Amino acid sequence: MRSASRSVACLRLLIAVLVLGVLPVTSHAEEYASSVVGTDFDFIQESDPSAFLCLEFKFRGTREMPDKRGPTPLFQDAFVFVAYYEDGTSVDIALDIDFETEDAARAEAMRYAPRLGRLPTSLRRGVKRLVVHQGGPSTTAFSDIGLIVVYSENATKRIGTHDLEETLFHESVHAAWDKAHAGSKAWRDAQTADGVFITKYAKRLPEGEDLAESALFAYTLVHHPERIPADHAKRIRKAIPNRIAFVRDLLPPDKPIFFEVGPKYACDGSGTTFTVKGRNPDPLPMVEPEEAEAEDACEVDLTLVGMMSDLLSNALMHGLDQDAERVTAYLTKAKAEIRTSSDLLEATATEFGIDRSVLKAAVREYLHCNCEHEPLSGGDASVPGIELLDVNPAKAETETSTPAAREPEGNAIEPLLYAIAALLLVLLIVNVISLAVQLKRPKA
Numbered sequence: 001m002r003s004a005s006r007s008v009a010c011l012r013l014l015i016a017v018l019v020l021g022v023l024p025v026t027s028h029a030e031e032y033a034s035s036v037v038g039t040d041f042d043f044i045q046e047s048d049p050s051a052f053l054c055l056e057f058k059f060r061g062t063r064e065m066p067d068k069r070g071p072t073p074l075f076q077d078a079f080v081f082v083a084y085y086e087d088g089t090s091v092d093i094a095l096d097i098d099f100e101t102e103d104a105a106r107a108e109a110m111r112y113a114p115r116l117g118r119l120p121t122s123l124r125r126g127v128k129r130l131v132v133h134q135g136g137p138s139t140t141a142f143s144d145i146g147l148i149v150v151y152s153e154n155a156t157k158r159i160g161t162h163d164l165e166e167t168l169f170h171e172s173v174h175a176a177w178d179k180a181h182a183g184s185k186a187w188r189d190a191q192t193a194d195g196v197f198i199t200k201y202a203k204r205l206p207e208g209e210d211l212a213e214s215a216l217f218a219y220t221l222v223h224h225p226e227r228i229p230a231d232h233a234k235r236i237r238k239a240i241p242n243r244i245a246f247v248r249d250l251l252p253p254d255k256p257i258f259f260e261v262g263p264k265y266a267c268d269g270s271g272t273t274f275t276v277k278g279r280n281p282d283p284l285p286m287v288e289p290e291e292a293e294a295e296d297a298c299e300v301d302l303t304l305v306g307m308m309s310d311l312l313s314n315a316l317m318h319g320l321d322q323d324a325e326r327v328t329a330y331l332t333k334a335k336a337e338i339r340t341s342s343d344l345l346e347a348t349a350t351e352f353g354i355d356r357s358v359l360k361a362a363v364r365e366y367l368h369c370n371c372e373h374e375p376l377s378g379g380d381a382s383v384p385g386i387e388l389l390d391v392n393p394a395k396a397e398t399e400t401s402t403p404a405a406r407e408p409e410g411n412a413i414e415p416l417l418y419a420i421a422a423l424l425l426v427l428l429i430v431n432v433i434s435l436a437v438q439l440k441r442p443k444a
Contacts, residue, residue, distance in 0.1 A: 031203060032199045033199065035214075036158075036166045038199060043219070046162075050118045051086040051087050051089075052083065052113055053083075053085050053264065053267060054083075054267035056269060057079070057080075057102055057105075061077070065078060065094060066142075066328075067133055068142055068149075070329070071325040074313060076097065078094040078097060079097070081094075081105070081109045083112075083113035083117075084271065085117055085124065087259060088261045089125045090271070091127050091128070091129065091130055092129040096131075096133050098133075111164075116172075119168065120257035121261060122250060126175050127147075127148060127172050128147065128175075129146065130147075130150070131148070132150055132151075132152060133149070133151050134153075136151025136152070137157060141155075141167055141171050143172075144310070145307060148171040148172065150167075169215075177250070178211065179304060187211060189242070190245070191243070193242040194243055198214055202214060215247050217244075218248065222251060300367060302341055302384060302385030302388050303341050304341065305335050308388075314366040318366070320362050322352055334351075342388050345360070345388060364380075367380065367383070
C-alpha cells in the first residue's frame, strides 16, 4: 500500500514538473520603467547633427501658454521667437514673461532650438510650437497636437542626465504622430501581435503613451543600434518586433532623417509667426512634397480628446464668458482622465451647468478658429467626429468615440497563466515534502 502511495506521489510530482517546464510563466523580460528616465541609454547624443539654422526674436505679445502646474490664465504675455531649420521647417517658441528680458529669453530658447534640430524631419515638421515656462524642477514636459510644453528647471535636470533630447523626441511623437498613428489599425495590430509592452509607462497607458515610448527604442535600433547594449537590443527586438517594424516604415534606415519640405529660410528677419492674436502658427506642410495635400486641408478632428479640449476652452472662455482660470484648471485635469471626446463634451456641460445644445453650438462657432484655410467646399461634414456636435448625437457618439484603453489580447491571459503556475508550484512543494516524509518511514 505504501509502495502504491509512493508511486502516486512520484507520478504527481512528475506531472507538476512537466507542466511547470512547458508553462510560459516568463514569456518576456520585465519592462523598463520608461523610455527616457527609466534607462541609461543615450539614444540621441549632443554630437548628433542638427538641422538648426537660426533663431529670430519676433516680438513680445500674447500667446496661448498651457501650464499644468495649476490654475493660470491660458493666454499670457510672452517673448516670441521662431527657430528655423535647414529642411524648411520652423518652430514658434513662446517663453513666459518671467524670463524678464529678451536676452534671457533668447538664451533659454537656444537650449531647445538646436536640440529640436536633431529630431527627424518627419517629427519636427509636426511640432508647430514650443512653450517654455520658467521653474518647475519636478514638472515634466507634456504635449498635444502640434504643441510641446517644457519647464526650464526640469529641462536643466534633464540636460544633466543627457535626457533632454530624448524628452523632446518623446513629446514630438505625441505632437506629430499621435493624430495619424496612435489610434490607427496598423498600430493596434502591431500592439496585439507583440502582445507585451517595452515599458511600464506604456503598459499603464497603452493608448496614450505606447507609441511615444516604443518609438524612441525603435528609432535608435534602426538608426543607431550601437547605442543600445547587445543584450538589451536583443531583448527589445524580441519584445516588440512589430512596433519596431512600424516605426521603421516611418523612418526608413535607407533614407536620411532630414529631407527638404520647403525652401531654406534666409535668416534675414523676413519670417513671420502668428498673424492673429492667440492663433497657432502655420508651419510648412507636414507631408513630403510628393505626398503634399491641398493647402486648404483642415486638421480639425473632434474624435481627439486634446483637440476637443482646445475647442471647449475657446467656446467656454470666449463664447460663453466662463472664468478662464476655472476653465483651464478643469480641462487640464479632465482631458488627462477622460478617454473620449464625447465623454469630455458631456462632462464639461455638466461641470459648468450649460445646456448641451448651447455648448455644442459654441464649439461649432470656434470649430475653425485656429485654421487658415478657406471655407471647406463640402462644409463641416468632412470633419471627423462632427456628429458629436449634433443636437441628438447618441448614435454618432457610439460610432466615433475612441475605444477604451485596453492591453493587447496577447497580454490578457498572462494573469491566468501566472495563477496556474503558482498553484502548480504549491502542488510541487507539497508533493516533494510528502514524498520525502514517506521515503524516511521504515518499511513494514
